[in-house]
Structure formats: structure tokens, C-alpha cells
Amino acid sequence: KQRHARSSTTRLHAWFPNEGMEIARNSFPLWFFGAAGSGGVARSSIPRLIDEYFELQALKGVGPTLGGPTMGVSPFAGYPEDLRLKDVEIIVNNPLSVDAIVAKYPIDNNFLARKGYLTIDAFQLANAKANP
Secondary structure (H helix, E strand, O other): OOOOOOOOOOOOOOOOOHHHHHHHHHHHHHHHHHHHHHHHHHHHHHHHHHHHHHHHHOOOOOOOOOOOOEOOOOHHHOOOOOOEHHHHHHHHOOOOOHHHHHHHOOOOOOHHHHOOOOOHHHHHHHOOOOOO
């Protein structure tokens, strides 16, 4: 079998950086363990999200409704039943501001509440007359 020499006289000028491989090797542990850490966060939060979903579904039919037309909320929002306009209006028309709710309903043992953030517990206390 006869071999032919390449007939092209041009040369391929390619540059393969050696330091790129070294950077990749050094940064791999950071990215690998960072991804493993976020996976751990997801593994711990998914069961809590599922529990909260079932708690929300258990509220179907609980509490008196003020009635009114439905708002047409998509079932994908996770609500057990469609929201009634008058039930939402009582919350929206609450005269207290966020700062007033935080001041009037302090929640102990909550870091965010101590920093002035509105928590779900304070929000529920401020709207105690609303349908849960």
C-alpha cells in the first residue's frame, strides 16, 4: 500500500493553552462540592414544600366565605378551590401598612420579624377575620 505525502504546504496554527487544564483541575472541587451543597438544600426543602402543599389542600371548605364572584385562579397556583373576590378584598383593604402590622403583631423567636420584615404569622394575625 502506497502512502501519499500531504500536498498542502500550509500549516495549521493552533494554540492549546496548558494553563486552561490546570485552572479546570483546580476549580473542579469548588464547583463539585458547591453543586453537592445545593443538592442537599433541595433534598431538605422538597419534603417541606410537599407538606405545605398538603396543608394548603386541607383548607378546602374551611372557614366562612364572604362570597362574590370567583377570581378564576388557575388550579396550578395550588389553591384548593377558586378564590372569592370578597374574601380577597377584605385582605387587600386592610388599612394597616406592613410596618404597622410588624409593630402591632411582633413575632418572637423569628429573625426576620426582629429585623422588621413581615412574616406569615403576623400577616395572619392582622387578617384574622379573613377566610384562611
